[in-house]
Amino acid sequence: MPDRTSVPFSRILVALSVAALALASSSQGAAEEDATLAEVIRDHMAERGATVQLAPTPQLARRYAVDLTGVVPTPEDVSACEGKTPEEMFDYFRAKAPMAHTRGDAPYVWANLIRDADHFLFSNSTQFAQVRHIRELEGQLRRVYAEGWSYAEFTRWALESQYFLARFPSGADRANAAFFLFLGRDSLASEVAVGRRWNGWVLREPLLPASAAEDDPDYHEHDYDPSVCGTPGVLCEAELWGVGGSTPAEAIDQMVSSTLFAEAVVDRYWERYVGSPLPGVDFPIIRRILVQGLRDHGYDVNWLVREIATSPAYTQEMMFR
């Protein structure tokens, strides 16, 4: 285990261990890869004598309504959901017309934009002075939800936009922010013990001892491991952005095409809708299924959201009524 505190803060050392992740993926059985998210969860529960229990309609309708429209359902909404499957309920609320609070957007788009604002605007790393940059960002994200625009393409746009370049003028800042915003982690993680919070963000699998994570391919502790430098396919100690320079297309390509990027997207939307971190260590297959699906669907996060929000992880009855 490398001493992470020794990583210089001023110089972000990026190590995308593509080879290691590819190796991990290839070790999974073909049958496992073909399973759906719902099947994995059902099998997991069945092996332990439990069954999947759909939440009562009023409860599930309320969950969909708050998540997809931002407000609790009306009595008419609840009545309309009687007898509907989770997929039909999801589609019902997603198709809602603009409401008073959504300022002209479809509620589904509005609800996601609000949460994206939390992510992109709401941290010490990402405070902005230029309102027009925020509006540009919002406009591009609107395309992601309203038109199904590829999240990978959105990320390419964002990394080359003034939203990003003007706010983060130095190469180190840009690499730091790119990790924080798009790869699911922040470079300051090297200064924070595993399991602690920094700036409101939970490091991956906070309850997992670091010693147990070392051998797990789904734990990205080793993404920062300088000892893998020199391994083919691994980018090490490369400055993604030159100081004061433009964003190199090669670096963006490498980022957006990495498994780490797709996993970060999956993790973020899983937590957004399920409300807790994706249990990647216990269930690595779940992340693999969703990552593969996201790629197969051209990085359409609307597919990802529907897949997560119609799975048993989302539709089961809550513990407290």
Next chain:
Amino acid sequence: MRPAATWLLLPAVLLACDVSVGSGSGEPHEADDAAVPRPRRPDDEPAGGSDRSLRFYYGPMKAMSAESILYSVAAMTGHDFGSWDYTAPDPATRAFADNANGGPYYRHCRLLGGCMEHRIPLGRTSFVGTAYVLELERVAVEACYDREAFGMFPGRVAPGDGVRPVDVIDHQYVTAFGAAPTDQERDLSVAYFESHLASPEHGDISPLESAGRGHCRALLTTNRFLFY
């Protein structure tokens, strides 16, 4: 002066809606009413049954965001909190002004877990603490006692002579929780109404309206409303 009986009955109504916000109960809901839905328990399973701590055994339980609370309360009651636009050009100078973007929305939003804005980075919190609970109470009071708002009554109009307490109770349960009250919950709410009607809290409105507004306040400050 608020009658003492009103205060004694409010906890009963809160109890009917599970537990009040911030009570910190760690035990599952244990209603005796057979009509109350409850998660399947390990005892329900065949031999070698499931473990309540099993991953995915229960679905998510999340607290509503500040925006969802405020817009939901506004939609249910008809009260207007104003709004907040996180792309507003100069939020710092208007942060705690009640007229920021046309109402107290931003002030409530900040204390209910955060309202994003781009000038003052204050991280959003999910911590349901004292300030949070007090602010939720203020939100409920502001909305439920707004004399111009009638969304908490059937037909979204002032309750007339033909409206019964049970009509108001059922309407408020359905709009707040998406489900009608159980018999036990309805009985407790009716008891609250009977007590309140005998000694109304507010003299400038009808006794039924006064009781209905107090009941609205009780429902909107429950865990059942906050979590989804």
